Amino acid sequence: MTEPPVDELVQQAEQRRKASEDLRRRVASIHAVARDPEGLVEATTTASGELKSLRLQPAALHRGVRWLSETIMATAHQAAEFARQRSLNQLALVLGDDATAQLEGAMGIAPARAAGWDVVGDRTPSATPASAPAPAPEEEDDDVFSFDPSSLRSDR
Known part of the structure; x- marks a missing residue:
């Protein structure tokens, strides 16, 4: 196996240096939105x-307290997985493919790979597992209102 030319290695290192300059800010600004399959619950989380x-x-x-609490938890978890995947994508730009693969091996499979989002070819990947919430569109404020999570406290 031959080594890549030095110029190519230098160019790759320069691309990674540029990508890493504001990595912390980019990752900190990542938010993701998920919505339950019926569109009744929408959660926005960080990675x-x-x-x-x-x-x-x-x-x-x-729909009942149990359904509501389970749906809120599942939807928030799915949004966090979307955000986590986006942050891993940003990190991969800095680390490169080999280091990213090693990181994934150490911390567990990336959400996109686990859900089949990254599948290419004749298989059609599902955007989310059958029981998981679907990603929400970025707009649609009709009939939706903000919710105070403290209203779910059991002491009320």
Whole structure:
């Protein structure tokens, strides 16, 4: 196996240096949105799983506490997985393919690969697993209202 030319290695190193300059800011600014399959619950999170917003359709409040709590948790988890995948994509630009593969081996399979989002070819990947929430469109503020998670506290 032959080594790549030095010029190519220098060019790759320069691309990674440029990509790493503002990596922290780019990763910190990543947010992702997910919506449950019925479109009643929408969650926005960071890659670390911090819930930034939660929006509920009025009909969600009539589905029962158990359904609502499970759906909120699943939707927020899915949004965090989307955000985590986006942050891994940014990190891969800096690390390169080999280091990214090693990182994935150490921390577990990336969300996109686990869900089949990265499959190419004659297989049609599902955007999300059958029971997982679907990603939400970035707009649609009709009939959706902000929700105060503290209203779910059990002491009320």
